[in-house]
Amino acid sequence: MEKTTLEQFALDHLPQVQEYLTLPSVSAQNQGITETCAWLQQQFTDLGAQRVEQWTDQGGNPVLFVEFQGQSDRTVLFYNHYDVQPPEPLDEWKTPAFEPTIQDGRLIARGACDDKGELMCRLTVIKYFQDHGGLPCNLKFIIEGEEEIGSPHIAQYVTAHAADLKADVCIWEGGGKDENENFQIVCGAKGAVSFDLHVKTAAADLHSSLAVYADNAAWRLVQALASLKTPDNHIAVAGFYDDIRPLTAAEQAATQAMDFDEDKVRRNYDLQQPLITKDPKMELVNGTTLTINGLTAGYTGPGSKTIIPKEAHAKLDCRLVPNQDPHKIVHLIQQQLEHNGFGDVQVEYRLGEAAGRSNLEDPFIQMTKTIADQVYGAEQVKLIPNMPGAGPIKPFLDQLHTPIVLVGVRYAGSHPHSPNENIRLQDYQTGTYYLARVLATYGASHH
Amino acid sequence: MEKTTLEQFALDHLPQVQEYLTLPSVSAQNQGITETCAWLQQQFTDLGAQRVEQWTDQGGNPVLFVEFQGQSDRTVLFYNHYDVQPPEPLDEWKTPAFEPTIQDGRLIARGACDDKGELMCRLTVIKYFQDHGGLPCNLKFIIEGEEEIGSPHIAQYVTAHAADLKADVCIWEGGGKDENENFQIVCGAKGAVSFDLHVKTAAADLHSSLAVYADNAAWRLVQALASLKTPDNHIAVAGFYDDIRPLTAAEQAATQAMDFDEDKVRRNYDLQQPLITKDPKMELVNGTTLTINGLTAGYTGPGSKTIIPKEAHAKLDCRLVPNQDPHKIVHLIQQQLEHNGFGDVQVEYRLGEAAGRSNLEDPFIQMTKTIADQVYGAEQVKLIPNMPGAGPIKPFLDQLHTPIVLVGVRYAGSHPHSPNENIRLQDYQTGTYYLARVLATYGASHH
Numbered sequence: 001m002e003k004t005t006l007e008q009f010a011l012d013h014l015p016q017v018q019e020y021l022t023l024p025s026v027s028a029q030n031q032g033i034t035e036t037c038a039w040l041q042q043q044f045t046d047l048g049a050q051r052v053e054q055w056t057d058q059g060g061n062p063v064l065f066v067e068f069q070g071q072s073d074r075t076v077l078f079y080n081h082y083d084v085q086p087p088e089p090l091d092e093w094k095t096p097a098f099e100p101t102i103q104d105g106r107l108i109a110r111g112a113c114d115d116k117g118e119l120m121c122r123l124t125v126i127k128y129f130q131d132h133g134g135l136p137c138n139l140k141f142i143i144e145g146e147e148e149i150g151s152p153h154i155a156q157y158v159t160a161h162a163a164d165l166k167a168d169v170c171i172w173e174g175g176g177k178d179e180n181e182n183f184q185i186v187c188g189a190k191g192a193v194s195f196d197l198h199v200k201t202a203a204a205d206l207h208s209s210l211a212v213y214a215d216n217a218a219w220r221l222v223q224a225l226a227s228l229k230t231p232d233n234h235i236a237v238a239g240f241y242d243d244i245r246p247l248t249a250a251e252q253a254a255t256q257a258m259d260f261d262e263d264k265v266r267r268n269y270d271l272q273q274p275l276i277t278k279d280p281k282m283e284l285v286n287g288t289t290l291t292i293n294g295l296t297a298g299y300t301g302p303g304s305k306t307i308i309p310k311e312a313h314a315k316l317d318c319r320l321v322p323n324q325d326p327h328k329i330v331h332l333i334q335q336q337l338e339h340n341g342f343g344d345v346q347v348e349y350r351l352g353e354a355a356g357r358s359n360l361e362d363p364f365i366q367m368t369k370t371i372a373d374q375v376y377g378a379e380q381v382k383l384i385p386n387m388p389g390a391g392p393i394k395p396f397l398d399q400l401h402t403p404i405v406l407v408g409v410r411y412a413g414s415h416p417h418s419p420n421e422n423i424r425l426q427d428y429q430t431g432t433y434y435l436a437r438v439l440a441t442y443g444a445s446h447h
Numbered sequence: 448m449e450k451t452t453l454e455q456f457a458l459d460h461l462p463q464v465q466e467y468l469t470l471p472s473v474s475a476q477n478q479g480i481t482e483t484c485a486w487l488q489q490q491f492t493d494l495g496a497q498r499v500e501q502w503t504d505q506g507g508n509p510v511l512f513v514e515f516q517g518q519s520d521r522t523v524l525f526y527n528h529y530d531v532q533p534p535e536p537l538d539e540w541k542t543p544a545f546e547p548t549i550q551d552g553r554l555i556a557r558g559a560c561d562d563k564g565e566l567m568c569r570l571t572v573i574k575y576f577q578d579h580g581g582l583p584c585n586l587k588f589i590i591e592g593e594e595e596i597g598s599p600h601i602a603q604y605v606t607a608h609a610a611d612l613k614a615d616v617c618i619w620e621g622g623g624k625d626e627n628e629n630f631q632i633v634c635g636a637k638g639a640v641s642f643d644l645h646v647k648t649a650a651a652d653l654h655s656s657l658a659v660y661a662d663n664a665a666w667r668l669v670q671a672l673a674s675l676k677t678p679d680n681h682i683a684v685a686g687f688y689d690d691i692r693p694l695t696a697a698e699q700a701a702t703q704a705m706d707f708d709e710d711k712v713r714r715n716y717d718l719q720q721p722l723i724t725k726d727p728k729m730e731l732v733n734g735t736t737l738t739i740n741g742l743t744a745g746y747t748g749p750g751s752k753t754i755i756p757k758e759a760h761a762k763l764d765c766r767l768v769p770n771q772d773p774h775k776i777v778h779l780i781q782q783q784l785e786h787n788g789f790g791d792v793q794v795e796y797r798l799g800e801a802a803g804r805s806n807l808e809d810p811f812i813q814m815t816k817t818i819a820d821q822v823y824g825a826e827q828v829k830l831i832p833n834m835p836g837a838g839p840i841k842p843f844l845d846q847l848h849t850p851i852v853l854v855g856v857r858y859a860g861s862h863p864h865s866p867n868e869n870i871r872l873q874d875y876q877t878g879t880y881y882l883a884r885v886l887a888t889y890g891a892s893h894h
Contacts, residue, residue, distance in 0.1 A: 188890075192656075202719065214724045215718070218740075218742050219739055271649055275660045289655065291655045291753070293655060294746040295744040296742060298740050304762060306641060306738070319658065
């Protein structure tokens with residue numbers, strides 16, 4: 001298998017990627033879902049898949065399931081999603097979000113990196129194998145349409161369709177290169193849980209001259225929140241850290257081998273405060289958080305309005321590591337608030353998913369690493385125990401018992417979820433070659 | 448002087464009050480200012496005032512100055528304002544805000560109590576005296592058009608025109624009856640200072656997976672705020688309470704004689720937390736506050752958005768008592784934030800005015816009390832050292848050295864600043880009689 005051949009093949013099939021990127025499948029706005037799923041279904045049918053099904057039995061947007069038979073008894077399951085983030089703010093796009101544009105070696109469009117470009121890379125590899133003697137192994141795809149709204153139904157689909165999804169290994173979405181151009185082999189995802197806090201102290205906003213005797217919802221919220229964290233950013237919630245497992249030796253070694261350039265990170269985000277940890281690599285892999293996402297209370301317009309807010313609200317999330325349960329974490333926070341004298345603070349659970357991490361020493365994961373070393377150069381390949389972001393990996397690990405690895409075509413400037421989302425064509429081409437190598441090697445190892 | 452005569456006279460002259468209330472002089476929206484000031488000027492000219500002048504030399508909306516000569520050498524200065532609060536929210540008005548309506552013995556319109564009805568009560572008394580042998584003393588009026596936006600120019604006008612404003616005593620706007628129908632003689636006002644806090648931690652909102660190492664503007668704001676107050680609502684700012692003077696014996700006696708019905712207050716506002724003080728009467732007179740008026744940071748829309756807010760903002764005010772300086776108070780807060788490790792929290796001073804309180808034992812104030820005892824019944828009259836709200840009293844005290852007293856025609860259901868603002872006609876009528884008695888007695892005591 002020639003690198004240049006695969007890279008040219010990927011370039012030749014870009015028009016299909018661009019066509020996919022014109023479909024505005026914005027799950028948060030319930031836009032283009034049906035059309036996009038139908039379009040994808042047709043692509044897989046055209047590629048000669050044995051099964052192409054839209055699943056709707058567990059509710060939510062349809063899940064596309066696809067199965068190809070290959071030349072070994074091994075099965076690779078791919079997880080992707082066909083929905084994208086809303087394109088807003090539109091005026092920050094240099095080219096229209098749903099008019100894919102190639103410029104300076106980049107393909108720019110909403111979904112270019114997250115996750116349409118990546119899925120089309122996978123289809124291109126299938127097309128290549130179909131044109132050159134057939135697939136080296138069986139392939140399955142589960143492609144959901146609700147990833148950008150928190151995958152509220154995926155766990156149910158995985159449970160209900162565990163037999164359909166049966167596979168030996170799983171390749172996830174979302175991989176690529178870091179700020180230092182290291183190609184990352186990511187072996188898991190953190191969990192996350194989102195919840196709101198609500199405080200109400202009166203029927204209406206009061207004149208602030210009454211603050212001599214009337215309590216203030218904003219002050220109660222501030223004091224309740226402050227009671228959950230020490231000034232040095234330790235989460236002051238009894239039991240919060242109890243379920244966290246220490247890293248294995250392999251995970252520790254991988255973590256220490258990660259790149260983290262503090263100066264670059266500080267410049268990149270224009271951080272105006274010191275980092276809140278002395279060990280950012282360890283925290284990125286096995287650190288938990290309690291983050292205020294938003295605060296609102298009282299008067300927030302121009303000038304002054306001297307009122308006591310009747311109510312105050314905070315949105316928070318926690319990033320979770322393996323073995324932490326989202327519901328338990330929120331329950332512990334609620335208990336701590338009661339213990340701290342803030343039983344009137346109402347806790348509203350929103351969305352949660354647990355963390356999941358594969359065994360770094362799994363032979364398939366080691367194989368993806370070995371091939372990456374050859375394709376990208378060993379000094380530019382990093383094995384990452386898990387990404388700092390969340391993804392619905394846990395139900396797959398629990399139900400399918402496969403190793404899961406994230407490898408893909410993003411780079412540090414891809415801007416997922418932001419205006420001017422893009423991938424570099426060279427990454428797309430090399431990623432196509434890399435994936436073909438992985439599938440060919442995996443199939444060949446199990447004839 | 449017959450009570451019934453004056454009360455009937457007040458009723459007969461209601462059409463003039465209603466005409467005044469049709470003028471939408473909303474300073475915050477820069478609406479109707481010129482027309483309203485001109486209309487008032489004409490009313491005073493028609494009443495035979497010796498001087499009627501619009502002052503504009505210190506900037507801002509014109510200040511109307513009026514002078515009448517009377518039959519003694521004593522001069523009473525009235526402070527009023529011709530601007531009103533915005534009428535919004537319009538859909539909560541049962542009758543249109545600027546179409547004064549008489550219903551169930553009430554006169555309903557924006558400005559009915561704050562402060563147009565009260566001013567017209569004063570004009571009615573003048574008219575009565577002019578029709579019945581002349582004014583018992585000299586009268587002056589200073590009527591500003593920026594009270595509802597914080598009186599930003601009044602101190603300058605009082606300083607620049609101290610000679611014009613020279614008087615022996617001053618009657619302020621805003622008096623009336625409390626929840627228990629006590630007629631209040633109020634001898635001062637608290638001060639207030641408004642300021643904002645701003646925190647910025649990054650150039651853009653960050654993905655909350657980075658919260659393992661990146662600081663969070665909302666958390667910094669919460670922790671900065673929490674560091675300024677103890678859980679039992681003591682303001683933890685060094686020097687904050689230092690300039691407060693203890694009450695005099697007369698002030699203490701008046702304070703203890705005040706009415707405060709905790710159950711009624713809790714029901715009235717549907718307070719959901721215990722009162723934050725054990726001595727609300729003392730706090731209403733000589734208590735200071737640090738109130739969060741508003742909070743905003745990050746994502747505040749529906750659902751969840753897992754970000755680290757790049758910035759966070761709070762609006763606050765302090766209620767101040769005599770001898771506290773607004774600028775000094777904000778400076779102390781800024782110093783405390785720096786001391787607490789929050790030097791990055793930017794403090795923005797907005798508006799401030801100092802508190803002012805007259806000597807409760809002043810003969811004029813005692814006289815207003817004696818006459819009130821006769822008109823309203825001694826058991827239903829309360830001498831209040833100062834109101835819990837603020838007003839630009841301090842520059843008058845400093846420049847003119849007169850006692851200042853607030854007596855008027857409001858009641859507890861008047862809803863100033865709110866929809867369905869109103870006064871009761873009976874209060875208006877009795878208030879007219881009361882004021883005539885005060886002026887007649889004051890003039891007679893100084894022939």
